[in-house]
Every structure is written in C-alpha cells, then in structure tokens.
Amino acid sequence: MRSGQRARAQASAITPGRRSPETEPAPADKVRALFGGHRLSPAQRRIAQYITDHLTEAAFLSITDLAERVGVSQPSVTRFATSLGFTGYPALREALQPIALSAVAGSPGAGEGDRSNELQAAVDAEIANLESLRRVFADTDRVLELGRELARSVPLTILGLRISVSLAEYVAYAAKRIHPDVRLVSRGGTVAYDALLQAREAGGTWVLAFAMPRHANETLAAIRAARSTGLRVALITDVTLGPLVDEADVAFTAGTGSRLVFDSYAAPGVLSAAILQAMADADPERTQLRLEKYEQAAEQHAFFLD
Structure with missing residues (x-):
C-alpha cells in the first residue's frame, strides 16, 4: 500500500464516515488516536502535543515551519512521522489535514458562529499563555x-x-x-x-x-x-x-x-x-x-x- 493510501486508511480508521453527531469524536481525540499506541521520545511527545494543540495550523505547516514552532530539528519531525508508521512527514500531514478541515468546518451548515468560536479559541489560548x-x-x-x-x-x-x-x-x-x-x-x-x-x-x-x-x-x-x-x-x-x-x-x-x-x-x-x-x-x-x-x-x- 502506498504511503498516501495507508495514511488515508489510518485516518479513516479513526474517523468513520457514518457516525451520529453524538458519537463523532472531537478532532483533538482523532489526533490523539492517531498518535496513541506508539512509544514516543520526549521530543516526539512535544511534537505530538503541539500538533494536537494547534491542529488547524499545524496540519498545513511545512516540515521546516513545524520544526521551528516546536523547537526541534527537521530530522526529529521526520523520525516522529516514521515512528507512527508513515513513510515521512508528508504522509503524516496528509492524514492530519482532513481532521483539521473537519475541525474548521464544524457541523454541517456552520457559518459565522464557528468563525466567532475560532476567535474565542484564540483568546482562550492567550489566556492559557x-x-x-x-x-x-x-x-x-x-x-x-x-x-x-x-x-x-x-x-x-x-x-x-x-x-x-x-x-x-x-x-x-x-x-x-x-x-x-x-x-x-x-x-x-x-x-x-x-x-x-x-x-x-x-x-x-x-x-x-x-x-x-x-x-x-x-x-x-x-x-x-x-x-x-x-x-x-x-x-x-x-x-x-x-x-x-x-x-x-x-x-x-x-x-x-x-x-x-x-x-x-x-x-x-x-x-x-x-x-x-x-x-x-x-x-x-x-x-x-x-x-x-x-x-x-x-x-x-x-x-x-x-
């Protein structure tokens, strides 16, 4: 199986296509499931935490930008992706992007309310800082x-x-x-x-x-x-x-x-x-x-x- 197919298969395994809204896991839970079951080094745990906390941004970053944001080297990001079973960082990012897009889109028919919530989430993140x-x-x-x-x-x-x-x-x-x-x-x-x-x-x-x-x-x-x-x-x-x-x-x-x-x-x-x-x-x-x-x-x- 090619890396892109395997990435999509892994993503679909944790994001079934037919779930009711009540049982659909949150995007952060989907990401944690993607990372779960793997023994990660401290540096890799930092990468995983950053991606989980900044999913809608991190899923679209280049390997250079992600490494800079987390404060690790580019080879560390590559090793993190391969430790999860991907052929490299591009395959991991391909798996993360549908989850990130679902987080941005929210529920069907969502509009300005979600945009407002995204701004509130930015304020909440600053409060945490x-x-x-x-x-x-x-x-x-x-x-x-x-x-x-x-x-x-x-x-x-x-x-x-x-x-x-x-x-x-x-x-x-x-x-x-x-x-x-x-x-x-x-x-x-x-x-x-x-x-x-x-x-x-x-x-x-x-x-x-x-x-x-x-x-x-x-x-x-x-x-x-x-x-x-x-x-x-x-x-x-x-x-x-x-x-x-x-x-x-x-x-x-x-x-x-x-x-x-x-x-x-x-x-x-x-x-x-x-x-x-x-x-x-x-x-x-x-x-x-x-x-x-x-x-x-x-x-x-x-x-x-x-």
Whole structure:
C-alpha cells in the first residue's frame, strides 16, 4: 500500500464516515488516536502535543515551519512521522489535514458562529499563555535581577529583527523614559554588528533581545555577534530549547498565540512590561527624576492631546 493510501486508511480508521453527531469524536481525540499506541521520545511527545494543540495550523505547516514552532530539528519531525508508521512527514500531514478541515468546518451548515468560536479559541489560548506566565511570576527573583542588570548597562541595547521589531520598539520606547541611553537595533547583518560593537565600546554590558516565531537566522547571528563583543544577552522568546536559548545568558519564555493567521503576543507583552517595571524599581531615584523631566517636556511641547 502506498504511503498516501495507508495514511488515508489510518485516518479513516479513526474517523468513520457514518457516525451520529453524538458519537463523532472531537478532532483533538482523532489526533490523539492517531498518535496513541506508539512509544514516543520526549521530543516526539512535544511534537505530538503541539500538533494536537494547534491542529488547524499545524496540519498545513511545512516540515521546516513545524520544526521551528516546536523547537526541534527537521530530522526529529521526520523520525516522529516514521515512528507512527508513515513513510515521512508528508504522509503524516496528509492524514492530519482532513481532521483539521473537519475541525474548521464544524457541523454541517456552520457559518459565522464557528468563525466567532475560532476567535474565542484564540483568546482562550492567550489566556492559557498568561496563566503560564503567572506561574513563572510566582518567583520574581529572576525578573528583578535582570531588571537590575539592564538598568546598570549604559548604554542598553534592545534587539529585535523581522517580526520581533514591534516588541523591541515598545520596550525601547518605554525604556528611554527611565534609562539614560537606550539603543534600538532593528536591522541585522553588519549593521547590527556595528551597533553592538559601538554599544560595547561605549561601556554597555547587556543586550535585551526578542525572538518570536518565525525565528530569524539574523537574530541568531546578532546574538552571537553580541556575545563575541563581550556583551551579555537576555532573551525573550517563545521556546525553551534551541540554538537561540543556548546562546543567551538569560532566557525567559512566554508563549505566543498561534490560533490566528498571524501570532499574537499577549504574554510576551506582559513579560516585557514586567522587565521594564523591574528596571524602574532598580534605580527609583533615577526613574522618578527622568519621568518628571519627561512629563515637563511633554507638557511644554504639547506631545499629547490630554
């Protein structure tokens, strides 16, 4: 039997064509049944969990994108597929796609109600990310210590490339209100290296870097360049393993919402604000002085409507 036929046969075995709505298993249950009965390594269990949690997206990802999202290598994804009895990842994806499409379609005749539910599911996923971050904040020592280190680094470099630029710009904009010298690096390559080298020569000791999916090769290169100049790197990302985390001196993980076409960043945004708070608290006198001066300038030059 060819791989595609076997994949369809396996999928049909767990999704019988004639079931009443009351007995039709949920798409997540179908996926778990597809994965069940196989001895999976820890890395493979992470892949299985990601696919189950993000089925409607994961079933259509390339092997490269899936590996990046999970934080594993492409060969790990291939080994995962073959451990389930498929000839490779394309055959596994072929089996997953009908299940994913049934999850999107919902019941016959479903319309805007399902679209609304999909948006609610995206919010629910972000709530789960925030709950996970809340548990991390049960022990604030690491965040407070990082805030002290970043506050002492003059200049302080904020690094964010490609999709991560928005988070880096937010932190850099706010940090400039409480820190005397903040430098934003939002371009990679030799431009980033030049900026990092200048920051180190000016006395800087830390870089705060952001790496959201899809993780850019330029970000990894910039982090390595920062380390080569003698700068230490604090990383905010969505994965707990991988080359980016390996290169960082300190790493904080905050999950991203991946239920929509483009990721959402509720948890990374809150984590960023918490680090800014820790920076402000690290030197309260400087913070108060700078904030007062900024408010005076804002009033004098009418920066804002209110």
